[in-house]
Amino acid sequence: MSPRTQRTIGFVAFAGLVALVVVLPSFVSDFKAQQYAYVAIYLIALLGLNILTGYTGQISLGHGAFMAIGGYTTAILMAGNEPSLACSACDGPIGGGLKDVWTLPIAAVVAGLVGLAFGLPALRLSGLYLALATFAVAVAFPSAVKRFEGFTGGGQGINLSEEPELTGVSGVTILGKSLTFYEWLYYLSWSIALVAFAVAWLVVRGRAGRAFRAVRDSETAAVSSGVSLARYKTLAFGISAAYAGLAGGLFAIANTFVNPDTFPIALSIFLLIGIVVGGLGGLSGLVFGAIFIAFLPQWAQGQDLGALLPNFLVQGGDIGGWFFKGTGAPGGPAIVYGVVLILLMFVLPNGVGGLFRRAGQVISRRRPSRGG
Amino acid sequence: MIAAEFDFAYLMQQIVSGLAAGGIYALLALALVIIHRSTGVINFAQGEMATLSAYICWALIASHGWAYWPAFVATLVLSFAGGIAVHRVVIRPVEGGSVLRIVIVTIGLLIAINGFVIWQWSGEPQQLESPFGTNVVTIGDVVVLSHYIGTIAVAVAIVLLLWLLFRFTKVGLALRAAAVNPDEARLVGVRVTWMLALGWGLAATLGAVAGVMTAPIVGLDPNMMAAVLIYAFAAAVLGGIDSPMGAVVGGLLLGVILSLLTYMSQYGAFDWYSEELSLPIALLVILVVLLVKPSGLFGKPEVKRV
Numbered sequence: 001m002s003p004r005t006q007r008t009i010g011f012v013a014f015a016g017l018v019a020l021v022v023v024l025p026s027f028v029s030d031f032k033a034q035q036y037a038y039v040a041i042y043l044i045a046l047l048g049l050n051i052l053t054g055y056t057g058q059i060s061l062g063h064g065a066f067m068a069i070g071g072y073t074t075a076i077l078m079a080g081n082e083p084s085l086a087c088s089a090c091d092g093p094i095g096g097g098l099k100d101v102w103t104l105p106i107a108a109v110v111a112g113l114v115g116l117a118f119g120l121p122a123l124r125l126s127g128l129y130l131a132l133a134t135f136a137v138a139v140a141f142p143s144a145v146k147r148f149e150g151f152t153g154g155g156q157g158i159n160l161s162e163e164p165e166l167t168g169v170s171g172v173t174i175l176g177k178s179l180t181f182y183e184w185l186y187y188l189s190w191s192i193a194l195v196a197f198a199v200a201w202l203v204v205r206g207r208a209g210r211a212f213r214a215v216r217d218s219e220t221a222a223v224s225s226g227v228s229l230a231r232y233k234t235l236a237f238g239i240s241a242a243y244a245g246l247a248g249g250l251f252a253i254a255n256t257f258v259n260p261d262t263f264p265i266a267l268s269i270f271l272l273i274g275i276v277v278g279g280l281g282g283l284s285g286l287v288f289g290a291i292f293i294a295f296l297p298q299w300a301q302g303q304d305l306g307a308l309l310p311n312f313l314v315q316g317g318d319i320g321g322w323f324f325k326g327t328g329a330p331g332g333p334a335i336v337y338g339v340v341l342i343l344l345m346f347v348l349p350n351g352v353g354g355l356f357r358r359a360g361q362v363i364s365r366r367r368p369s370r371g372g
Numbered sequence: 373m374i375a376a377e378f379d380f381a382y383l384m385q386q387i388v389s390g391l392a393a394g395g396i397y398a399l400l401a402l403a404l405v406i407i408h409r410s411t412g413v414i415n416f417a418q419g420e421m422a423t424l425s426a427y428i429c430w431a432l433i434a435s436h437g438w439a440y441w442p443a444f445v446a447t448l449v450l451s452f453a454g455g456i457a458v459h460r461v462v463i464r465p466v467e468g469g470s471v472l473r474i475v476i477v478t479i480g481l482l483i484a485i486n487g488f489v490i491w492q493w494s495g496e497p498q499q500l501e502s503p504f505g506t507n508v509v510t511i512g513d514v515v516v517l518s519h520y521i522g523t524i525a526v527a528v529a530i531v532l533l534l535w536l537l538f539r540f541t542k543v544g545l546a547l548r549a550a551a552v553n554p555d556e557a558r559l560v561g562v563r564v565t566w567m568l569a570l571g572w573g574l575a576a577t578l579g580a581v582a583g584v585m586t587a588p589i590v591g592l593d594p595n596m597m598a599a600v601l602i603y604a605f606a607a608a609v610l611g612g613i614d615s616p617m618g619a620v621v622g623g624l625l626l627g628v629i630l631s632l633l634t635y636m637s638q639y640g641a642f643d644w645y646s647e648e649l650s651l652p653i654a655l656l657v658i659l660v661v662l663l664v665k666p667s668g669l670f671g672k673p674e675v676k677r678v
Contacts, residue, residue: 059472121659124666128414132609133662136655139602143652269479276476330495334487341480345473346465 006360013284014197021190025183034182034254035294040189041250042290046274047200047283048243053272054280055204056236057216059127062134064267065141066241068258069114070107070248075158075258076151077103100160101188104249111245112238119237123230138268142260157259160252189250196243201283203239212236213281277344279353288352300337381513386635387628392520393589394627395527399582400597400604401611401619402534403575408613409551410571411463413474417481419601421458421576422583423594424485425451427493429584430500430592440503444584448577455576459569467568489594502588523585530581531620534574538616547571602651603630610658612671622669630654 025033049063077098118137125133145152152158179187203209211232214222223229252258270293278289348355400418407415415421425447432443462481466473504522508515538544549557550567558564582604583597590596607626611618630650667673 053472121663124663126666128408128613129609129662129666129668131414132605132655133659135602135605136652136659139655140652143649272472273476273479276470276472280470280472331487331490331492335484335491336487338480338482338484338487341483342462342477345477345480349466349469349473 005364009360010284017287018194021194025186030180030182033180033186037182037185037189037254038251039287039290039294040186040193041247041254042271042274042293043193043286044189044196044250045244045247045271046278046286046289047196048240048247049271050275050278050280050283050286051200051204051212051243052236052240054275054282055209055212055216056233058122058233058236059131059272060134060240060268061131061272062136062138062268063240063244063271064263064265065134065138066111066115066244067248067251067267068141068145068263069241070111070245071252071255071258071263072145072152072158072248073107073110073245074100074103074249074252075160077106078160079158100253104192104246107249108242108246111248112242115241115244116234116238118241119234122237123233135265135268138265141263145260153259155260157257157262159257161256185254189254192246192250196246197283200243204283208232208235216281273341275351277341277348277351279351279356282351282353282357284356285351285353296337296340297333300333300340381515383635384514385516386631388514388516388524389520390628390631391624392523392627393631394607394624395524396582396586396600396623397603397607397626398620398623399527399530399578399585400600401608401623402531402616403578403582404604404608405611405613405616405619406571406575406578408608410547410568411467411474413471413478414605415575416475416478416601417458417485418575418579418604419597420482420485420489421451421454422579422586422600423597424454424489424583425576425580426500426583426587426592426596427489427498429580430498430587431493433501434498440501444503447584448580451576451580452573455573456569458576459572463572464565486594493594495594498592500584500587500592519588526581526585530578534578534616543570599651603627603654606655606658609668610661612668614672615668615670618668618670626654626658629657 024036028036045063045067048066049060052058052060078100118134122130122133146154204212211222211227214225214227215229215232215236219229222232248263251262255262274289274293275286276289277285277292278287279285350357400422403418403422404414407413407418428450429443429447432438432446433440438446458481462477463474466477502519502522504518507518509518509521536544538548546557546562547567547570549560549562550564551571554564557567582600586596586600603626604623607622608619609622610626611620611622633650633653661669
């Protein structure tokens, strides 16, 4: 397939996604709209992480921390640190009171700057050493949040729904159309996610993207071709963290609440799962990665392990009955989740994105090519 | 905390308990190093595999009435077989591809094993007795729990055995060869895939020892190894991820550092310090070390041929 047809297919698919996003709320319930909003939020974070890990080859186990930075930036800008929610003695420099949407660019910038700053020392580390360093940030973040209580509300966190005039909690009216909070959330996150997707596409197909891939494939070769490792690795960190910060800000708005447990260490791991399932070094598959991390835990929750196993293993037989507990025992969903994840890695070695590419190759091979 | 008077015996106690914890970190770190050398990934499921082993040991004793040491040995044998099975069934199909793919498989394994333990034995904490009893040992002024002494002894013995295995046996040589250069090892007749499986078996066994030794200290619980795994990861990276020696030294060092931090904070040295900060601080220390020495204390700097 020529790059040109490839690009056309890409545009058509993207237009299809936009159309789907626009019409979907008419068909789903309010509750589902909220869940799909989370898909968009994860998608933003995955786009960022894939730029760093999939395109530049730098493993991050701490992207949850960058999301947390964005989330807290949004929360603090909106709610400020009023004496009631932190300590009565603190008079912080930030008064809060900013409307939710306007905090998002700031959340992205703040997280991006932290990412750039983190990228500099990270230059000395590679592979697993970098993974540990980023992991350390994610592990340390909750303690830091609790430490700077006056600023962050400590373990109690910051509640955003107390400022209804700043959020869409009580419904929003746009262009004469009134939306519920979840619908508003859905449109907000998806419009940001689609723009973020387009920007990511522009980044990875341009000069920077080529440099990222060169760094990933061989640092030595990249340097000999004149690619500055320091510049592009730091840049990748910055962009990636800015995406995470944006996602984190949206997450805070959607959650209407942040505390140290809003962004647990597991979140970083789930993001990594998301990009591998979606496909490293590709963008389109990430939509599925986001759907995967947003919905699989719930799907697994709904599965009855007893029902998935052959009958005789659960009921009959001494060994089977002893070993495979009956239906609905706790822990079952986690088993289903883990096994599905492993099987997925077996059948989709390059994630959903890899499946797309392979499908594309098969189609193009069938068609007779013109001019050799 | 009120600043107390300096107490040498108490300091020694802290160091011994630090060494015991460090011995556990060292064992799990060794397991991580063995797998990293052969498979090239950090096995995120290592901690959960250890938890499962500890539960098996407990189930043999509590529900099936075994004596401690037979149950211990049986657990090690089962873990060894389990480690090999994990490699053959779950890891082999994804070997050779992207490293992250193997990482995700080990994360899937982590989630599944954790779920299995909760499913089979419920999430309620259980009590696994220490084989060394709950007595205290007095050496001079220093009073230490016998379990700590026992743990240190077991860790030292295991490390010694492992060293003998790798250094003086043919299997050990083959194991090292398969890890360092699989292609050439295959050429000289080493059955590389079995050696890798053997590595997973050894790692699972080491983890089992770590799990069984941890349970009496923190209580047998489905998530008991989560923090230990992070410390072990940190210890392995601190020592240099491919260096068994580094894992042992890194583990012991980490255990003692954490213990001393607690000790000093009790003397009012750091009034900002609290127990929950121990993990971030440990990681921070390691980060600083890594920034100075990016391939760990005992690791060799990577040399690339172009």
